[in-house]
Amino acid sequence: MCNKELLPHLFRTEYxxxxxxxxxxxxxxxxxxxxxxxxxxxxxxxxxxxxxxVPQNPTAWLYTVAKNKTRNYLKRNTLFTKEISGxxxxxxxxxxxxxxxxxxxxxxDSLLAMIFVVxxxxxxxxxQISLALNLLCGFSIQEIAEAFLTSKESIYKRIxxxxxxxxxxxxxxxxxxxxxxxxxxNNVLRTVYLLFNEGYYSTTQNTIxxxxxxxxxxxxxxxxxxxxxxxxxxxxxxxxxMCFHASRFKARTNEEGEIxxxxxxxxxxxxxxxxxxxxxxxxxxSSGDRLSRYHLEAGIAYWxxxxxxxxxxxxxxxxxxxxxxxxxxxPIAALNRTYALSKVYGNETAIAEAExxxxxxxxxxxxxLGTLYSGIDQTTALLHFETAFKLANSTADKTTIxxxxxxxxAFPSKSKxx
Numbered sequence: 001m002c003n004k005e006l007l008p009h010l011f012r013t014e015y016x017x018x019x020x021x022x023x024x025x026x027x028x029x030x031x032x033x034x035x036x037x038x039x040x041x042x043x044x045x046x047x048x049x050x051x052x053x054v055p056q057n058p059t060a061w062l063y064t065v066a067k068n069k070t071r072n073y074l075k076r077n078t079l080f081t082k083e084i085s086g087x088x089x090x091x092x093x094x095x096x097x098x099x100x101x102x103x104x105x106x107x108x109d110s111l112l113a114m115i116f117v118v119x120x121x122x123x124x125x126x127x128q129i130s131l132a133l134n135l136l137c138g139f140s141i142q143e144i145a146e147a148f149l150t151s152k153e154s155i156y157k158r159i160x161x162x163x164x165x166x167x168x169x170x171x172x173x174x175x176x177x178x179x180x181x182x183x184x185x186n187n188v189l190r191t192v193y194l195l196f197n198e199g200y201y202s203t204t205q206n207t208i209x210x211x212x213x214x215x216x217x218x219x220x221x222x223x224x225x226x227x228x229x230x231x232x233x234x235x236x237x238x239x240x241x242m243c244f245h246a247s248r249f250k251a252r253t254n255e256e257g258e259i260x261x262x263x264x265x266x267x268x269x270x271x272x273x274x275x276x277x278x279x280x281x282x283x284x285x286s287s288g289d290r291l292s293r294y295h296l297e298a299g300i301a302y303w304x305x306x307x308x309x310x311x312x313x314x315x316x317x318x319x320x321x322x323x324x325x326x327x328x329x330x331p332i333a334a335l336n337r338t339y340a341l342s343k344v345y346g347n348e349t350a351i352a353e354a355e356x357x358x359x360x361x362x363x364x365x366x367x368x369l370g371t372l373y374s375g376i377d378q379t380t381a382l383l384h385f386e387t388a389f390k391l392a393n394s395t396a397d398k399t400t401i402x403x404x405x406x407x408x409x410a411f412p413s414k415s416k417x418x
Contacts, residue, residue: 006054009212011042012138014059018066019135020110021102024173025070028117028166035135037073041066067100108223109175111136112230115220116176118162119187122169127162132191134159137216143198181229188230189238189294192220196242211249218242237285237294243278244301247271259400267307275305296324314343331359339368347372363391367401374408382408 015038022034044065045058055061118132133139145155176184199213221239224230251265260266282298299320303313321337334357342350351372359365370384385408389401 006058007042007046007049010045010058010062012212013216014062015042015138016114016136017107017111018063018102020114021100021107022066022070023114023117024110025100028171028173031135031163031166033073037069038066041069044069063102067102070100108226110173111220112223112227113173113175115188115191115224116180116184117166117171117173119184119191120166120169120171121183122171123162123165125187125190127158127165128187129191129194130155130158131162132188133194136220137191137195137213139195139198175227175229178229181232185224185230185232185234188224189221189234192217192224193238193294195220196245200245211246214242214246214249218246233285233288233290234292234294236281237292237298240278240281240285241294241298241301243274243281244298244305247274247278247305253396257396259396261400262304270305278302278305291327293324293328296320296327300324309343311344314340318344331357331362332364335359335362335365335368338372342372347376351376361391363388363393363397363401366391367404370404370408378408 018038018041019034022037023031026034041062045062049055049058114136115132118135119128123131130144133144134141141152141155141159145152196214196217199210199215199217218239221235221242224235225239248265248270250271251267251269252260254260278298279302282295282302285295285298300317303317303320306313318337318340321333321340324333325337335354338350338354338357341353351369354365354369354372357365366384366388370381370388373381373384382405385401385405389398389405392398392401
């Protein structure tokens with residue numbers, strides 16, 4: 001990883017760890033202090049590393065600087081020290097006595113506690129997810145705004161109100177009791193799911209796949225699986241889903257970073273170890289009597305790791321989509337279902353279903369219709385591809401659609417497109 005990429009990567013992976021430890025140390029009422037110290041740590045890294053070069057162990061360097069900045073802050077701010085010293089140490093010399101534990105075990109404990117703090121039911125579902133993405137996943141306000149299709153101002157206010165509510169309720173930063181987990185785990189999993197999706201299909205950068213974000217989402221999911229209270233069937237189902245998707249990463253893009261569509265992927269590049277892990281966790285998810293969207297999406301992802309184009313495969317995918325839409329309807333899931341419908345009942349049936357969705361402002365909608373119309377009505381197919389090109393935001397998407405347009409114009413009689 002080049003130096004230019006290193007700091008953004010470390011911000012993604014280490015920011016939430018240090019923030020969680022400091023929030024556990026200071027308490028929720030001083031969450032901004034923790035954020036400021038960690039942000040200043042990364043600012044110092046930017047300035048120092050640009051002049052002196054990257055240290056041999058950059059993560060350890062960040063931890064050491066964060067500890068020093070924390071002690072310096074406590075030493076300078078005596079009022080702050082007096083307010084929290086009762087919770088920290090019994091002696092007055094707080095800056096010398098305080099133990100800032102950044103060991104792996106304490107980081108994981110602090111992260112688990114923070115995951116549930118930001119998912120506390122005293123704040124709305126949207127606020128919980130936004131705050132978790134910001135604090136625990138390193139998402140910027142801009143990225144969260146794009147994920148929710150809203151303005152930066154709205155997200156900033158949402159996060160600020162959530163913090164104030166947590167302070168008002170004086171929420172303690174500690175792992176939740178067993179009775180609280182059932183009500184709050186779903187929001188935690190939604191946050192992890194959003195993080196994985198941002199990596200699986202990036203909406204904020206000109207790259208279609210950001211494996212580092214997917215890896216971090218999987219790591220957070222594993223953290224939940226390692227705790228007996230949160231190791232539930234639904235948690236296993238989500239991890240299974242991510243394993244199946246991650247198994248096809250190397251086949252999804254070429255050397256230029258361009259997307260390779262499913263039908264054109266080299267199945268030899270699929271990661272069989274991850275597929276087997278996905279099967280393992282899907283089996284673990286089958287216990288209990290609760291069926292979640294993650295169970296159904298994991299089932300769909302599993303069938304996509306089966307090679308070939310059999311009727312059994314696509315019929316199973318279609319039935320899983322039917323069940324998913326009954327359980328939790330989303331327009332994108334309905335759109336994805338029409339592709340499976342085309343495989344089972346043909347393009348004309350799928351076109352009729354797709355057009356009912358009327359997702360005219362979404363490039364996926366027009367790209368899919370362009371594919372479905374190819375070989376039936378080439379003029380309409382071309383119009384849909386051209387509209388999809390105009391609506392697409394990422395360079396990767398525009399490149400893929402441009403190739404479809406070129407292929408259609410060069411070989412107008414062929415129905416099979418890239």
